[in-house]
Amino acid sequence: MASPTKYIFITGGVTSSLGKGIIAASLAKLLQSRGFKVTIQKFDPYLNIDPGTLNPYEHGECFVTEDGAETDLDLGHYERFLNTNTSQDNNVTTGRIYNNVITKERKGEFLGKTVQVIPHITDEIKNSFYRLGEEGNYDVVITEIGGCVGDIESLPFIEAVRQARWDLGANNHLVVHLTLIPYLSAAKELKTKPTQHSVKQLLEAGIQPDILVCRSEHHLPLDVKKKLALFCNVQLNCVIEAMDAETIYDVPLHMKKEKLDERVMTKLKLPSKSDTKLELWKEFLGRLKNPTQEVNIGLVGKYISLPDAYKSIIESFIHGGAACETKVNLSLISSEEIEKDNVAKKLAELDGILVAPGFGERGLEGKLETVKFARTNKIPFFGICLGMQVAVIEFARNVLGLTDANSIEMNPDTSHPVISLMEEQKNIELMGGTMRLGSYPCQLTKGTKVSAAYGKAKIQERHRHRYEFNNEYLKQYKENGLVPTGINPESGLVEIVELKDHPWFVGTQFHPEYKSTVLNPHPLFVRFIQATLDNKKNNN
Numbered sequence: 001m002a003s004p005t006k007y008i009f010i011t012g013g014v015t016s017s018l019g020k021g022i023i024a025a026s027l028a029k030l031l032q033s034r035g036f037k038v039t040i041q042k043f044d045p046y047l048n049i050d051p052g053t054l055n056p057y058e059h060g061e062c063f064v065t066e067d068g069a070e071t072d073l074d075l076g077h078y079e080r081f082l083n084t085n086t087s088q089d090n091n092v093t094t095g096r097i098y099n100n101v102i103t104k105e106r107k108g109e110f111l112g113k114t115v116q117v118i119p120h121i122t123d124e125i126k127n128s129f130y131r132l133g134e135e136g137n138y139d140v141v142i143t144e145i146g147g148c149v150g151d152i153e154s155l156p157f158i159e160a161v162r163q164a165r166w167d168l169g170a171n172n173h174l175v176v177h178l179t180l181i182p183y184l185s186a187a188k189e190l191k192t193k194p195t196q197h198s199v200k201q202l203l204e205a206g207i208q209p210d211i212l213v214c215r216s217e218h219h220l221p222l223d224v225k226k227k228l229a230l231f232c233n234v235q236l237n238c239v240i241e242a243m244d245a246e247t248i249y250d251v252p253l254h255m256k257k258e259k260l261d262e263r264v265m266t267k268l269k270l271p272s273k274s275d276t277k278l279e280l281w282k283e284f285l286g287r288l289k290n291p292t293q294e295v296n297i298g299l300v301g302k303y304i305s306l307p308d309a310y311k312s313i314i315e316s317f318i319h320g321g322a323a324c325e326t327k328v329n330l331s332l333i334s335s336e337e338i339e340k341d342n343v344a345k346k347l348a349e350l351d352g353i354l355v356a357p358g359f360g361e362r363g364l365e366g367k368l369e370t371v372k373f374a375r376t377n378k379i380p381f382f383g384i385c386l387g388m389q390v391a392v393i394e395f396a397r398n399v400l401g402l403t404d405a406n407s408i409e410m411n412p413d414t415s416h417p418v419i420s421l422m423e424e425q426k427n428i429e430l431m432g433g434t435m436r437l438g439s440y441p442c443q444l445t446k447g448t449k450v451s452a453a454y455g456k457a458k459i460q461e462r463h464r465h466r467y468e469f470n471n472e473y474l475k476q477y478k479e480n481g482l483v484p485t486g487i488n489p490e491s492g493l494v495e496i497v498e499l500k501d502h503p504w505f506v507g508t509q510f511h512p513e514y515k516s517t518v519l520n521p522h523p524l525f526v527r528f529i530q531a532t533l534d535n536k537k538n539n540n
Contacts, residue, residue, distance in 0.1 A: 005133035013198025014180040021074035025081035026252040030261035035273035036139040040078040041090040044146040045153035049095040060308030068438025125160035162206040177209035181216040199232040291327035301356030302363035304332035312513035320525035338366030352380040352532035355387030380504035380531045388507030420470040442495040448485040453527035461510035469494035504531035
């Protein structure tokens with residue numbers, strides 16, 4: 001099939017966590033900055049239908065798209081770099097592939113044929129490869145293949161990449177292989193053998209990589225590049241060095257310097273639309289690396305031993321900090337370690353506090369103590385999802401006098417369910433069925449901190465939660481100063497609460513971090529950082 005859309009496949013070898021997602025996002029950014037329409041998709045080789053039910057310790061953050069898909073955290077990188085939305089079609093798992101094929105088989109769509117990995121599974125994978133390109137919206141579709149070459153679970157994806165070359169034609173199909181060049185300090189030399197073995201495994205699967213991107217802590221001398229080119233059967237100028245970077249946002253500029261985009265364009269016969277336009281990106285990096293002030297902000301959550309569990313929040317602070325020309329010193333604090341007796345000591349050095357999203361009761365008491373400390377000591381506070389709900393529970397217990405107040409997630413028998421389920425959710429049993437996922441509208445109250453931050457009356461934000469503010473208690477909250485300042489216009493559900501007479505005390509039921517990008521830092525993060533700066537100055 002001749003294709004007007006070009007397809008780039010990014011595979012990884014030697015070890016996981018080399019940064020395929022960042023290389024994919026950086027290459028996409030460079031092509032986008034030359035005027036091409038680009039999207040990126042991630043194919044994950046695990047059997048879960050999506051990462052929605054995975055523990056954050058297993059897989060890091062679950063990223064949510066506008067259309068409500070629960071996806072791999074790499075999609076967050078794609079959106080932050082490209083400043084464009086992804087969708088359900090941008091993240092596909094082995095589980096989804098097999099589920100689709102088995103569903104078709106049960107419906108009799110294979111006309112009694114024996115259903116096999118080849119051709120049925122590989123055909124389904126290829127259909128998913130091409131789906132975004134067939135819409136005619138993109139010049140280039142970049143596909144990141146999760147895992148490592150040689151993993152058993154990756155084999156059907158690698159086979160589908162091999163077959164795709166024959167479907168698409170050589171000028172529409174390109175493979176970039178990301179690999180590791182380790183440095184042995186005892187021998188004082190870089191070793192190419194792991195990369196040679198990795199490429200050999202690709203060749204055994206019938207794939208010749210077009211470009212090698214080599215992760216290393218040291219510069220690759222010319223003789224090492226020549227050796228890699230010779231033994232891996234790759235052109236010398238297609239051996240690309242990827243040194244460790246100060247920040248992931250430096251990587252597009254490093255890849256431009258290495259001419260990765262030029263090599264790709266040459267091999268895919270892409271017409272050179274224009275040179276890269278990265279002025280705004282460089283301005284962002286300039287502000288990021290040359291802050292004029294700094295603040296200490298605590299992120300209080302229960303998954304802090306794996307920072308990837310809060311990846312989008314951490315990156316949102318980087319975007320917002322750069323917008324304020326401020327270095328945000330972010331401390332990750334375990335809510336399980338916070339108690340009534342030590343809360344003041346644990347949080348004493350902080351200029352602002354964010355209570356993170358999460359599910360379940362573990363660490364809840366520590367979050368409640370954190371909220372109380374921020375509220376009573378007038379420390380700027382930002383609560384996201386469960387963080388907002390904890391703020392609602394804490395206020396009920398300590399201000400409204402409802403000592404038993406709780407969420408029915410934590411205590412189904414509470415006499416004051418200030419956080420509850422909507423009636424229509426109560427009889428649904430499937431885990432995903434009761435979730436509010438994806439983008440929903442929110443009407444803001446004029447004259448509030450959030451309306452000032454957004455600068456408009458109606459917004460759209462992404463959700464990932466099951467329980468809601470219980471509107472039966474709305475009057476009590478309003479009368480006592482914790483005011484709903486954002487309401488879903490269709491359901492009347494409370495989306496945002498603000499505390500009166502406080503420097504900044506905002507809780508959001510939605511996840512603003514999912515929409516923060518390099519070129520569009522989220523206004524709530526920007527205003528929260530600004531509030532911590534203002535409060536710090538006022539108290540000095």
